[in-house]
Amino acid sequence: MYNKKPFLLLLLQQTRSMVSKISEGITISVETYYQPDYSNPVNSEFMFAYRITIENNNVFPVKLLRRHWHIYDSNGSLREVEGEGVVGVQPQINPGASYQYVSGCNLRSEIGKMYGTYLMENINNKKAFDVIIPAY
Numbered sequence: 001m002y003n004k005k006p007f008l009l010l011l012l013q014q015t016r017s018m019v020s021k022i023s024e025g026i027t028i029s030v031e032t033y034y035q036p037d038y039s040n041p042v043n044s045e046f047m048f049a050y051r052i053t054i055e056n057n058n059v060f061p062v063k064l065l066r067r068h069w070h071i072y073d074s075n076g077s078l079r080e081v082e083g084e085g086v087v088g089v090q091p092q093i094n095p096g097a098s099y100q101y102v103s104g105c106n107l108r109s110e111i112g113k114m115y116g117t118y119l120m121e122n123i124n125n126k127k128a129f130d131v132i133i134p135a136y
Contacts (some may be wrong), residue, residue: 024130028134030134039059046109050105060095064118092123114135114136115132115135117130
């Protein structure tokens with residue numbers, strides 16, 4: 001029987017990608033997954049999940065205060081999302097420890113990208129700094 005799903009969607013279902021970046025002593029690793037059960041390609045609705053691991057390589061504890069995302073669809077649309085913490089929390093990450101969470105993003109096309117920054121605070125001296133979230 002002929003499979004009517006576009007080739008790109010079949011490829012997306014099998015593809016997981018991972019990127020990492022270190023900035024300000026913090027390693028951000030992102031793994032993405034296409035979510036076919038939550039997508040509706042006929043209506044240009046494509047759902048992706050992502051797992052982010054934040055590792056604190058510094059000698060001081062940090063707190064994740066805010067996030068700022070830039071989300072692009074291949075159809076040319078841009079969205080920005082900004083807010084406190086991630087998934088409803090502002091985690092504290094001790095030296096040598098990590099924090100991981102899973103979230104999702106809906107796109108209007110099957111290809112897109114996200115990148116952004118986390119605003120972190122050095123808990124010892126209360127100084128804030130930005131950490132880069134790599135494009136994925």
